[in-house]
Amino acid sequence: MSKIISTLIVVIGIAYLLFRIFDINPVALIKNQPTATPTPDAWLPSGWSQLSSSDNELKLEKTVESGLKPQIVFEKSTLETGTDFTAYTSRLISGAKSAIPSLKYTQDDLSDSSRTLSGFYYNQKKKVFVTQKIFQKDNSVYTLTASYSTDSEKSEISSIFDSIVSQRLPN
Amino acid sequence: MIKLTKFIYRLSLFILPLFLFINLSKSIVSSTNGGSHWGNWSPTTSCAPSASCGTTAGTQTVTRTCLPGGFGYDCQLSSEQCDEACPQVTWSTSRTICVRQHKGRCSEYSTETFGPITFTYNKSNDPHKCHRPTPSSLELPSWTIDDFNHDNSEHRSTVKTNCVQIPAQSQTNVVSCAVPFVPCVTPSVTSTPYPTDTPTTTPTVTSTPEVTPSEQPTSSPTSSPNVGGDNGGSSNPPDRNCYDQSPSAPTNLRATALGGGQVRLNWDPVSGPVTNYVVGYGPSMGNYPYGDPNVGNVTSYIVKSLNPGGNYCFYVQSQNGCAGGPQSNVVCTNQPQQNSFRVLGATDNYNPLVTGIKNSYGGEVLGTSTELMATAEVSYSNSKLPSGNIKDLAHSISIPKLNISTNVYQPQKIGDEYTVGHREILTDNIGGNQVYYGHNGTDIFGKLYQIKKGDSITITQNGLSTVYSVDELQFVHKSQVDSLVSGAGQIVLTTCSYTQPDYRIVVKASIK
Numbered sequence: 001m002s003k004i005i006s007t008l009i010v011v012i013g014i015a016y017l018l019f020r021i022f023d024i025n026p027v028a029l030i031k032n033q034p035t036a037t038p039t040p041d042a043w044l045p046s047g048w049s050q051l052s053s054s055d056n057e058l059k060l061e062k063t064v065e066s067g068l069k070p071q072i073v074f075e076k077s078t079l080e081t082g083t084d085f086t087a088y089t090s091r092l093i094s095g096a097k098s099a100i101p102s103l104k105y106t107q108d109d110l111s112d113s114s115r116t117l118s119g120f121y122y123n124q125k126k127k128v129f130v131t132q133k134i135f136q137k138d139n140s141v142y143t144l145t146a147s148y149s150t151d152s153e154k155s156e157i158s159s160i161f162d163s164i165v166s167q168r169l170p171n
Numbered sequence: 172m173i174k175l176t177k178f179i180y181r182l183s184l185f186i187l188p189l190f191l192f193i194n195l196s197k198s199i200v201s202s203t204n205g206g207s208h209w210g211n212w213s214p215t216t217s218c219a220p221s222a223s224c225g226t227t228a229g230t231q232t233v234t235r236t237c238l239p240g241g242f243g244y245d246c247q248l249s250s251e252q253c254d255e256a257c258p259q260v261t262w263s264t265s266r267t268i269c270v271r272q273h274k275g276r277c278s279e280y281s282t283e284t285f286g287p288i289t290f291t292y293n294k295s296n297d298p299h300k301c302h303r304p305t306p307s308s309l310e311l312p313s314w315t316i317d318d319f320n321h322d323n324s325e326h327r328s329t330v331k332t333n334c335v336q337i338p339a340q341s342q343t344n345v346v347s348c349a350v351p352f353v354p355c356v357t358p359s360v361t362s363t364p365y366p367t368d369t370p371t372t373t374p375t376v377t378s379t380p381e382v383t384p385s386e387q388p389t390s391s392p393t394s395s396p397n398v399g400g401d402n403g404g405s406s407n408p409p410d411r412n413c414y415d416q417s418p419s420a421p422t423n424l425r426a427t428a429l430g431g432g433q434v435r436l437n438w439d440p441v442s443g444p445v446t447n448y449v450v451g452y453g454p455s456m457g458n459y460p461y462g463d464p465n466v467g468n469v470t471s472y473i474v475k476s477l478n479p480g481g482n483y484c485f486y487v488q489s490q491n492g493c494a495g496g497p498q499s500n501v502v503c504t505n506q507p508q509q510n511s512f513r514v515l516g517a518t519d520n521y522n523p524l525v526t527g528i529k530n531s532y533g534g535e536v537l538g539t540s541t542e543l544m545a546t547a548e549v550s551y552s553n554s555k556l557p558s559g560n561i562k563d564l565a566h567s568i569s570i571p572k573l574n575i576s577t578n579v580y581q582p583q584k585i586g587d588e589y590t591v592g593h594r595e596i597l598t599d600n601i602g603g604n605q606v607y608y609g610h611n612g613t614d615i616f617g618k619l620y621q622i623k624k625g626d627s628i629t630i631t632q633n634g635l636s637t638v639y640s641v642d643e644l645q646f647v648h649k650s651q652v653d654s655l656v657s658g659a660g661q662i663v664l665t666t667c668s669y670t671q672p673d674y675r676i677v678v679k680a681s682i683k
Contacts, residue, residue: 059530065272071531077523094614096524103528121528130531132524145527 043163045156058164062153068128070148072157074164079141088141089115089134103130113137118154129154133161137170415492418445421470421499423632425563425581426485434483435473437581438499439600441489449488449495450474456484456501465490500633568596568607569629570664573618579607602656605630606663611676616666619676620644628680630662639680649673 041049044060051059051071058074079088089110097103107118117132128147131154135142144164146157271279421438436450450472451462466472477483484503489496562578569576579598596609596616609616628639639662646668647654657663657679668674 073527073531075523075527075530091614092522092524094610096522096528117524130528132527134523141523143523143527145524145531147528147531 043167044160048160058168060160068126068147068149070146070153070157072144072146072160072164074168075143075145076168077141077143079136079139085113085115085136086110092134093117131157131161133165135165135169142169415494416444417494418443418489418491418496420497421448421487421489424485424487424499424502426483426502427581433473433475434477434485435471436485436487436502437471438487440470441496444491445489445496446492447490448472449490450485451488451498452483452485454482454484456503459484459486562595563598565633566598567631569631570622570626572622572626575615577615601663603659604657604661604663606655606665608665611666611668616664616676619664619666619678622664622678627683628662628664638683640683641678641680643679645677645679647675647677649675651675 044050047064048060048062051061053059056076058072060072062070064070079085093105093108097105103119103121105117105119107116109116113136115134117134118130120127120129122128126149128149129151130148131144131146133144142165144161146153146161148154148157419441421441423437423439425437427435427437438448445468447465447468448470449462449464450466451459452474453459453461463472463474472487474483474485482503484501486498486501488498563581564578566581567576567578575596577596580595581598596607598605598607600606609619611617611619622641622644624641624643626641628641630637630639642661645654649667654675654677655663655665658681661679661681664678664680666676668676
């Protein structure tokens with residue numbers, strides 16, 4: 001009996017040491033087990049995950065091997081009653097340029113209730129591409145912002161934008 | 172005998188730790204006392220005779236305290252250091268990132284190191300404090316901690332090394348003076364002791380009498396603020412024998428929240444002789460337990476180590492030798508109902524485009540502004556985006572020709588940099604004259620070019636309205652910084668040219 005207990009203690013000890021040496025997180029092993037329940041990230045393209053989510057906010061991130069992780073932020077805010085959408089978004093653009101002087105918008109597509117902006121800014125001397133979409137529904141404003149380091153991400157981000165709009169914006 | 176032995180044994184169990192504790196405490200006190208963070212005492216704490224107040228004699232007890240700073244980029248290195256020579260600090264940081272993945276897990280890591288960077292603290296207006304360079308003047312790494320900390324499998328660690336965290340320290344100096352005591356007239360500066368709960372190390376008392384007293388004073392003289400006292404208010408000596416001219420009160424005190432527990436104060440200089448200013452502050456109007464008795468002969472001062480988001484009221488007071496002047500207007504943060512200004516929050520300045528960018532990339536945006544002349548690279552942080560300017564409810568501008576009637580904003584200025592909201596008119600004092608700046612285009616000064624000679628501009632400050640008449644409209648290159656300097660009694664309005672960004676529209680107006 002004592003031999004069994006001793007062996008058990010030794011095995012547990014070795015397992016503990018191995019976990020420490022290789023920095024294995026047992027919780028992560030458990031989490032990696034396949035589950036039947038779909039995750040909140042199921043609708044996202046490969047590599048993307050959901051960092052946070054609430055009624056008025058959503059934050060997504062793409063895992064990359066190195067460099068800046070592309071991120072998408074969705075926010076819902078309130079538009080002042082009686083405010084013209086074009087004038088309002090123009091003020092936002094002006095304010096953004098003044099707050100972030102390196103921000104340059106290279107594309108500005110305006111419709112009655114949406115505005116799409118693309119451009120770039122410099123974050124600590126590193127060029128960051130940005131795509132932003134603003135939608136107005138009644139007195140709510142929905143803003144999507146994507147920051148990414150390579151222009152090739154743009155099409156994938158556009159499709160994610162569309163998914164978010166279909167999920168989050170009222171018809 | 173056995174009982175005695177047991178008693179001695181038990182006694183030793185109690186005494187030995189006590190002995191060790193006392194020795195340890197002594198060593199801490201000793202190291203604090205002799206620490207390299209402290210320089211010599213300033214001449215104001217000695218018994219040197221005042222030029223016109225006779226002699227400050229007797230015994231003075233003065234405590235000075237280095238307060239820990241807020242949180243900065245560089246390993247929270249924004250602490251202050253009281254030292255005659257400002258130190259050099261070396262900072263480096265490294266991160267470990269995943270460079271190869273295998274079966275969804277990182278199989279190979281690489282460590283990148285940024286730095287080391289060595290920078291020297293510089294002396295600002297206060298000769299006893301060293302200030303680190305502004306973050307924008309440091310070479311910052313091209314990545315931030317927050318960039319990679321969402322996924323532990325990729326971001327194993329962020330290590331900061333070689334950082335120097337300067338602790339808060341306190342030191343007391345007792346000076347005894349032998350020369351006959353002749354108190355000064357009207358040294359009405361009240362005491363503004365430092366927060367007593369800030370120092371983290373045991374205050375060290377260093378008794379260094381310069382001269383053996385031969386005649387004890389009959390009262391406690393304090394020709395300068397009795398910093399470190401319980402309240403100091405009762406330490407005013409009799410109103411006699413100070414022949415320094417009492418200065419007037421500083422005016423137009425403004426406070427700007429800088430974030431990180433810091434508030435910048437600006438005020439207009441007093442006319443007449445002044446040797447230094449006193450800054451006092453506290454949690455409410457009339458309650459000013461904290462302060463700095465001598466911030467130098469300056470018109471701007473940054474109060475640090477405040478509780479972020481806390482309410483504070485500030486005043487400044489001018490001092491001319493031994494004569495103190497009256498207090499300035501009092502400004503408070505976050506208390507619009509009691510005071511003449513308020514700190515704008517996210518509601519008034521909310522810009523989803525900016526917060527979207529901020530929230531999607533770590534909250535730190537660095538760029539180069541061309542909004543004003545003489546601009547430099549500047550960093551923005553969470554607390555500064557999109558605008559932290561203070562709306563001054565006691566200061567407004569009205570330009571009927573342009574249908575403008577609005578309060579102005581006291582700017583948040585970092586170095587030479589302004590951050591301007593699209594609906595904000597900032598004001599600043601340049602060369603003794605008030606300059607008002609607003610954005611062009613569709614923003615508030617977008618029609619400034621329409622103004623003509625003779626048009627009226629009304630400035631209202633503290634209930635007093637002054638009507639100005641436009642003298643001239645200039646169109647100058649942004650490099651012509653001197654174009655903002657105006658004549659006596661003039662005000663200047665300026666904005667960027669909408670069509671030619673390198674040019675400025677400058678309007679000068681005189682009192683009607």
